[in-house]
Amino acid sequence: MYRTFQSGDEIGIVELWNEVLAHDPINEKRFLTQVLLDANFDPEGLIVAVDGERIVGAILAITRKLPMMGTDLEPDTGWITFFMVHPDFERRGIGHGLLVRASDYIRKQGAKKVFFSSYAPNYFLPGIDEAAYPSGFDFLLKEGFRRAYSPVAMHRTLTDYVYPEAVKAVKADREREGYIFEAVQDGDLPAVIRFANTVFNPDWGRAIREGLLQGLDPSQILIAKKDGNIVGFAMYGGYKGIRERFGPFGVDTSEQGKGLGKVLLHEALHSMKKRTIQGAWFLWTSEKSSAGHLYLKNGFKTYRTFHVMVKELAD
Incomplete structure (x- = not known):
């Protein structure tokens, strides 16, 4: 069964997150600040799949309600910032069902395209990490997303x-x-x-x-x-x-x-x-940009690559 967010779901979502997205665990405080307190958060855009009382899948769809600057609400654009299905419930169409409902929500807000997951200000990762989550990357491709560009994360030791x-x-x-x-x-x-x-x-x-x-x-x-x-x-x-x-x-x-x-x-x-x-790191640059070249020439090393994905939404 699918439904939208209810009070108390945050506990089950964080538990599911830390089991499925093992490379990027979070705690309830971070979920509160980056999701529930985001000015653009709408409970209707946070969709969960449940098995009885247990949350076995979740997806967050966002459209802008507060402009980043001026009056631009980027009305043509929506974002999905995370999605996940418990391994025991994979290959049952749950991920597809979540994405369909998230896309419907974004479409109803007037958006024409959806990104994973280049949303500011409260993104968790710039995009999908193909190396860490190969099944997630394959899922997005099968669902009609294409790669827009591939930012990288870099680190430099200071010891x-x-x-x-x-x-x-x-x-x-x-x-x-x-x-x-x-x-x-x-x-x-x-x-x-x-x-x-x-x-x-x-x-x-x-x-x-x-x-x-x-x-x-x-x-x-x-x-x-x-x-x-x-x-x-x-x-x-x-x-x-x-x-x-x-x-x-x-x-x-x-x-x-x-x-x-x-x-x-x-x-x-x-x-x-x-x-x-003891170290400096950041999540988002292009290795081919002038900044990327500067980082690489000054001791930074790429440690993760992400793919920003985009899909045009049909009427």
Whole structure:
């Protein structure tokens, strides 16, 4: 039997999650903050399959009710951020039944396409990890999804980290040209958030704001300025208070090619090392992007690959 979310289901969903999605376990607090308290959450979009009183499958469908910025609700787009079926109940059509109902929910909201699972702000993973969940990847393909792109997660150990002398030299050159590298000051925070929102994407500005509201030390946001204007920034520890999580991080495209990104990256890594943080990691970049090349050249290694999947919804 299928039904929509009811109070108390969170316990069974988390238990099922930790059994099925073993590479990415969660706890009830994280489920509360990333699902139930998400401004876009609708109980009608969280569909469960039950066997008696037991939850044996679940799927979450999301459409935007609160814009990330301005008034854009992305009305053509919906997202599925997780799905799962207990191994004892596989090959009974339960996954298909859940997906049909989730797609119907998204379609009724007016959306024309659905992604797995590039939803901001409360995604769990950027997409499906084919290596960790091969049956999940095959399921999406069979259900008509196609791969849109494949972001990667990277990690760098800091146990042996030393600020490179070559990067110090680049920093000194830029400082002689009038660039300033420093931890953000309170008065710069509105400009940094605006810079992240407009130059990159609204989820980055949200991450900065929410991190600070949740107690992030502003010294964990490093900035580059020229003539009083923000031209780049790097942050760590801002997502859910996870000390080792690096990002967001970016340099204005008009300022790229000057080594500013390299300096900001190492300013952040050095700051992390001073806090005795033993590693830096993040979930989402492209290995082929300029940022991806920068990470790989500076000690980061890819440890997971995801596929963002998309399907056009028929009328």
